[in-house]
Amino acid sequence: MSRINVLLTDDHQIIIDGLKSLLKNSDEIIVAAEANNGREALRILGLLSIDVLLMDIDMPVMNGIEALKEIRKQFRDVKVIILSMHNEAGMIKSLIDLGANGYLLKSCSQDELIGAIRKVASGQSYFSTDVTLALLKPANPEQKNEILTERETEILKLIAAGFSNKEIGDQLYISHRTVDTHRTNLMKKLDVSNIAGLISYAIKNGIF
Incomplete structure (x- = not known):
């Protein structure tokens, strides 16, 4: 074998x-x-x-x-x-x-x-x-499609690419606490509870 x-x-x-x-x-x-x-x-x-x-x-x-x-x-x-x-x-x-x-x-x-x-x-x-x-399962025709700000879209791309808060902050010249705030706001706005949900949204909407 x-x-x-x-x-x-x-x-x-x-x-x-x-x-x-x-x-x-x-x-x-x-x-x-x-x-x-x-x-x-x-x-x-x-x-x-x-x-x-x-x-x-x-x-x-x-x-x-x-x-x-x-x-x-x-x-x-x-x-x-x-x-x-x-x-x-x-x-x-x-x-x-x-x-x-x-x-x-x-x-x-x-x-x-x-x-x-x-x-x-x-x-x-x-x-x-x-x-x-x-x-x-059939797709939900009423799936929420929030409009993100330019900064939120930028941060979502980097989150989906696997960067940490510190790495994102270094790239965008903002503090990691600010990145964490954006991350929390994104999850609330898109009605997801974890990073996997953010990544899934980014893929489905062509952001990543």
Whole structure:
């Protein structure tokens, strides 16, 4: 039985530890390395032979969306499974368009996780049932489309690109506290509760 070298990428160590525990009983799946953000994952991909990358979306330094773009440019043969708690259809579709080979929710079972890795490693795609249902839901025709100010649009672009508050502040010559205020206002205005929601809005509306 051929081995499947896996790279785990998540900014929460407890998630990585949990995944390692779930995968340790599989003879052919080997956790070859772990990373806490997309930039670290890219560095590791340049050093090790990785078959499947299991990666979160919302991470500091470089998020999963930016990392996936770079992986498809630099490491075309690496299979990528997104592992996230978000099942927004717009974001899932965007990640599929960028080249994701699979999408799992963090609520998935051990059997589903192992099965997905095996399937994707063999050249197939895998999307969990909940993800498939999200993709099949009709779009909301009354989706809110707030008009953002030029500054808000600028900051939203940088947030979606994975920059931290400090990095955004340095680029725009404003304090990180001001960036944090803009970020909070954006979430209120767009009626989202997290960074993943901001990224999803940016993608769906052509801002990123």
